[in-house]
Amino acid sequence: xxxxxxxxxxxxxxxxMCPLFLNAYWTDVFNNVGLYAILALSLNVILGHCGxxxxxxxxxxxxxxxxxxxxxxxxxxxxxxxxxLAGILAGVFAMxxxxxxxxxxxxxxxxxTIGIVEIVRIALINNVFDITGGANGIFGxxxxxxxxxxxxxxxxxxxxxxxxxxxxxFLLLRLEHSRFGRALLYIKEDEVAAGGSGINVAHHKLVAxxxxxxxxxxxxxxxxxxxxxIAPESFSFAESVILFTxxxxxxxGSIPGxxxxxxxxxxxxxxxxxxxxxxxxxxxxxMVLMMIFRNQGLLPPGPKNYNVAKMLQAxxxx
Amino acid sequence: xxxxxxxxxxKSFGGLMAVNDVSFEVEKGSxxxxxxxxxxxxxxxxxxITGNYxxxxxxxxxxxxNLVGLPTHTIVExxxxxxxxxxRLFQNMSVLENVLAGAHCRMRSGSIAAxxxxxxxxxxxxxxxxxxxxxxxxxxxxxxWQNKAKNLSYGNQRLLEIARALATQPKxxxxxxxxxGMNDQETQDLIRLIRAIQDRGIxxxxxxxxxGLVMRVCSSLVVLEHGAKIAAGTPAExxxxxxxxxxxxxxxxx
Amino acid sequence: xxxxxxxxxxxxxxxxxxxLIALGYTMVYxxxxxxxxxxxxxxxxxxxxxxxxxVSMGLFDKIGPLPAVILLAVMVMILVAIIGAILxxxxxxxxxxxxxxxxxxxxxxxxxxxxxxxxxxxSPKFLVYPHDILPxxxxxxxxLDIPVMxxxxxxxxxVLMLALYFFIQKxxxxxxxxxxxIDQGAAKLMGINVDRVIMxxxxxxxxxxxxxxxxVGLYYGQINFSMGWMYGLKAFxxxxxxxxxxxxxxxxxxxxxxxxxxxxAAYISIAWKDAIAFCVLILILIVRPTGLxxxxxxxxV
Numbered sequence: 070x071x072x073x074x075x076x077x078x079x080x081x082x083x084x085x086m087c088p089l090f091l092n093a094y095w096t097d098v099f100n101n102v103g104l105y106a107i108l109a110l111s112l113n114v115i116l117g118h119c120g121x122x123x124x125x126x127x128x129x130x131x132x133x134x135x136x137x138x139x140x141x142x143x144x145x146x147x148x149x150x151x152x153x154l155a156g157i158l159a160g161v162f163a164m165x166x167x168x169x170x171x172x173x174x175x176x177x178x179x180x181x182t183i184g185i186v187e188i189v190r191i192a193l194i195n196n197v198f199d200i201t202g203g204a205n206g207i208f209g210x211x212x213x214x215x216x217x218x219x220x221x222x223x224x225x226x227x228x229x230x231x232x233x234x235x236x237x238x239f240l241l242l243r244l245e246h247s248r249f250g251r252a253l254l255y256i257k258e259d260e261v262a263a264g265g266s267g268i269n270v271a272h273h274k275l276v277a278x279x280x281x282x283x284x285x286x287x288x289x290x291x292x293x294x295x296x297x298x299i300a301p302e303s304f305s306f307a308e309s310v311i312l313f314t315x316x317x318x319x320x321x322g323s324i325p326g327x328x329x330x331x332x333x334x335x336x337x338x339x340x341x342x343x344x345x346x347x348x349x350x351x352x353x354x355x356m357v358l359m360m361i362f363r364n365q366g367l368l369p370p371g372p373k374n375y376n377v378a379k380m381l382q383a384x385x386x387x
Numbered sequence: 388x389x390x391x392x393x394x395x396x397x398k399s400f401g402g403l404m405a406v407n408d409v410s411f412e413v414e415k416g417s418x419x420x421x422x423x424x425x426x427x428x429x430x431x432x433x434x435x436i437t438g439n440y441x442x443x444x445x446x447x448x449x450x451x452x453n454l455v456g457l458p459t460h461t462i463v464e465x466x467x468x469x470x471x472x473x474x475r476l477f478q479n480m481s482v483l484e485n486v487l488a489g490a491h492c493r494m495r496s497g498s499i500a501a502x503x504x505x506x507x508x509x510x511x512x513x514x515x516x517x518x519x520x521x522x523x524x525x526x527x528x529x530x531x532w533q534n535k536a537k538n539l540s541y542g543n544q545r546l547l548e549i550a551r552a553l554a555t556q557p558k559x560x561x562x563x564x565x566x567x568g569m570n571d572q573e574t575q576d577l578i579r580l581i582r583a584i585q586d587r588g589i590x591x592x593x594x595x596x597x598x599g600l601v602m603r604v605c606s607s608l609v610v611l612e613h614g615a616k617i618a619a620g621t622p623a624e625x626x627x628x629x630x631x632x633x634x635x636x637x638x639x640x641x
Numbered sequence: 642x643x644x645x646x647x648x649x650x651x652x653x654x655x656x657x658x659x660x661l662i663a664l665g666y667t668m669v670y671x672x673x674x675x676x677x678x679x680x681x682x683x684x685x686x687x688x689x690x691x692x693x694x695x696v697s698m699g700l701f702d703k704i705g706p707l708p709a710v711i712l713l714a715v716m717v718m719i720l721v722a723i724i725g726a727i728l729x730x731x732x733x734x735x736x737x738x739x740x741x742x743x744x745x746x747x748x749x750x751x752x753x754x755x756x757x758x759x760x761x762x763x764s765p766k767f768l769v770y771p772h773d774i775l776p777x778x779x780x781x782x783x784x785l786d787i788p789v790m791x792x793x794x795x796x797x798x799x800v801l802m803l804a805l806y807f808f809i810q811k812x813x814x815x816x817x818x819x820x821x822x823i824d825q826g827a828a829k830l831m832g833i834n835v836d837r838v839i840m841x842x843x844x845x846x847x848x849x850x851x852x853x854x855x856x857v858g859l860y861y862g863q864i865n866f867s868m869g870w871m872y873g874l875k876a877f878x879x880x881x882x883x884x885x886x887x888x889x890x891x892x893x894x895x896x897x898x899x900x901x902x903x904x905x906a907a908y909i910s911i912a913w914k915d916a917i918a919f920c921v922l923i924l925i926l927i928v929r930p931t932g933l934x935x936x937x938x939x940x941x942v
Contacts, residue, residue, distance in 0.1 A: 356750025
């Protein structure tokens with residue numbers, strides 16, 4: 070087995086034991102870290118791998134959460150069943166809004182995505198279509214259940230969230246090591262060269278957006294189920310900034326980096342709770358300093374392993 | 388048989404006519420050189436053929452299809468691969484990954500197949516890997532496969548661009564100053580490489596300032612000056628063409 | 642119809658503010674090709690510094706309203722200009738050679754830093770400017786009741802804009818700024834100290850932004866640590882609308898956006914007021930990314 074696989078397995082085991090040692094409060098902190106990690110990993114596909122400066126990720130997250138909340142409170146369908154639909158709706162939304170803006174240059178794209186997340190938030194506050202509950206949001210979302218087992222305590226949620234995180238990491242690692250994953254990296258490095266090498270740049274950017282949105286939408290479902298109440302301010306621009314910062318500081322395009330970033334940005338401030346109001350102050354300064362001294366992030370992606378000898382053997386043998 | 392036919396191609400940037408009513412043909416299996424003084428519009432012609440620029444007027448017929456208006460990646464899929472005058476490799480990625488970029492357009496599996504890691508996807512990855520290593524072997528870079536592209540020498544970077552272009556399995560390869568920045572030995576090797584590409588049945592269209600190389604490998608030449616074609620013919624004909632001599636001497640005396 | 646003209650004048654007054662802030666974005670973009678995300682927060686800093694100076698020095702009682710406002714404006718502009726120069730030195734200059742997007746992230750970090758620093762130093766609550774210092778007079782122009790302050794505000798921003806325009810067009814330093822915006826390398830070869838030009842741009846832009854902050858404080862009476870974000874985004878929209886990097890464009894864009902927003906709020910929906918600016922932003926970037934007065938440039942291959 071490869072050493073990276075062993076490292077991931079060790080991390081998974083360590084995480085699985087966590088609830089045994091953590092009290093309810095800290096379990097909940099870890100749950101938040103997990104939610105942010107899933108969201109940041111989904112953003113990482115767009116921002117880290119494809120290099121698209123997307124700062125409106127909270128919009129996709131919001132669509133997933135509101136889909137779950139509305140359908141659950143109106144029709145009583147269990148929240149986790151709504152997950153695929155929430156993902157699809159977020160994906161469709163991403164496809165519609167991303168298509169016309171996908172060709173924009175880095176900093177322009179950034180500002181447009183900020184515009185989109187603000188429009189979504191304003192729409193939610195204004196109770197668009199009369200279903201979002203306005204500024205108060207939606208409450209009374211039921212707790213999720215898995216095979217009849219009702220998830221309500223923090224340590225139940227811990228396994229739900231981190232289980233989903235593990236699935237996310239597993240699938241995204243595979244994605245990274247594929248034709249599709251490489252295409253995103255080529256586009257990030259040099260769009261013109263990527264197009265000149267036969268890569269459909271616009272298509273891959275769009276699909277990166279859709280994958281990120283679907284995942285954020287599904288994650289929104291879990292968030293709605295965990296909180297039982299959601300409101301527009303949970304999906305403000307500040308949330309997008311935190312996700313963006315997690316990816317940039319952790320290491321753009323690096324899955325371990327993004328996980329580390331989630332622990333640092335979401336978990337660490339809990340240790341210094343007295344300094345909570347300085348949290349964002351420190352984030353801001355850290356962003357400037359990181360760009361000056363280490364702009365690839367804390368744990369930048371390493372070179373990919375290609376087992377060429379094995380591949381050639383298998384290829385040559387046929 | 389004609390593989391590529393450029394007809395009445397024109398392109399202006401603002402008021403400047405960069406390419407003015409240029410027509411020429413490239414025979415299948417030949418090696419054609421596009422030459423001319425600096426600023427004659429050679430690279431612009433290439434960019435018009437590969438879809439990086441859109442012409443104001445004119446057509447580019449390749450294998451019977453008009454390429455004008457098609458995006459670059461579709462043109463690559465149809466069988467035209469290119470290298471860039473200013474090397475455009477994926478500098479922070481490995482040599483192997485750079486060549487895999489060329490293999491991309493001949494592969495099919497998408498994001499979902501990648502996540503599920505289907506048998507077809509795995510077979511395809513293996514085949515692409517094999518093909519990429521074969522192309523690296525062909526240009527003589529197989530030992531470097533793990534290296535980052537930016538750590539290669541200038542000459543080797545040019546070779547890597549050629550390997551990446553070949554990995555798209557082109558019918559026509561368009562080389563923009565392939566010998567730029569190469570020493571004599573490397574240029575000799577490049578001449579052999581270009582002939583080997585021709586031997587694989589791939590047609591070659593190239594821009595080059597190294598007249599020694601051009602005269603030795605090209606079967607026919609097209610000469611541009613100030614965006615317009617001033618001559619076309621075999622290397623021997625071009626060498627004695629008074630109009631061409633004037634263009635070059637005129638350019639030198641500036 | 643009266644409603645229309647009321648909204649129009651209101652829009653022009655707010656648009657003047659947007660235009661003043663937009664000038665800072667557009668000048669920095671012109672020279673550095675960087676969106677200075679922290680610019681909106683420099684505007685906020687202007688508003689807070691204005692309040693502090695106003696309250697602590699009691700200028701209005703000592704020298705009367707008009708000299709007091711002018712003195713206040715000068716002080717605020719100088720202080721914010723200094724902060725702008727420090728920002729450039731600390732957060733942007735070390736990144737001059739880095740990928741462009743690193744500088745964007747740094748700008749964003751600086752913005753978050755400023756915003757939270759203001760919150761920590763002052764308070765997260767809205768602060769109120771003393772409200773009896775400026776005239777509340779309403780004058781009647783052609784049957785239209787218009788607050789005098791609205792007119793003063795519009796004229797002030799117009800004067801500042803024109804001053805900047807002539808400075809850029811007619812003076813030697815202005816020429817150096819324009820040269821550096823077109824081609825930094827060539828400007829250097831011509832003996833222009835590009836570092837100093839950039840520093841200067843980071844003084845002028847924030848000074849105008851700071852003045853705008855003071856004006857907003859005086860006109861609306863209340864300020865908040867996060868207001869620079871919304872004003873900044875809208876001013877940036879104005880800069881894009883006019884054509885980023887283009888100084889007259891920022892002026893036109895600012896006024897136009899102010900009017901569009903005021904009319905939109907009046908005739909479409911007040912609740913969607915903030916969304917209108919973002920829709921304008923998205924539309925203009927999709928349809929004509931170079932803005933109304935910008936020129937198209939071909940991407941080099």
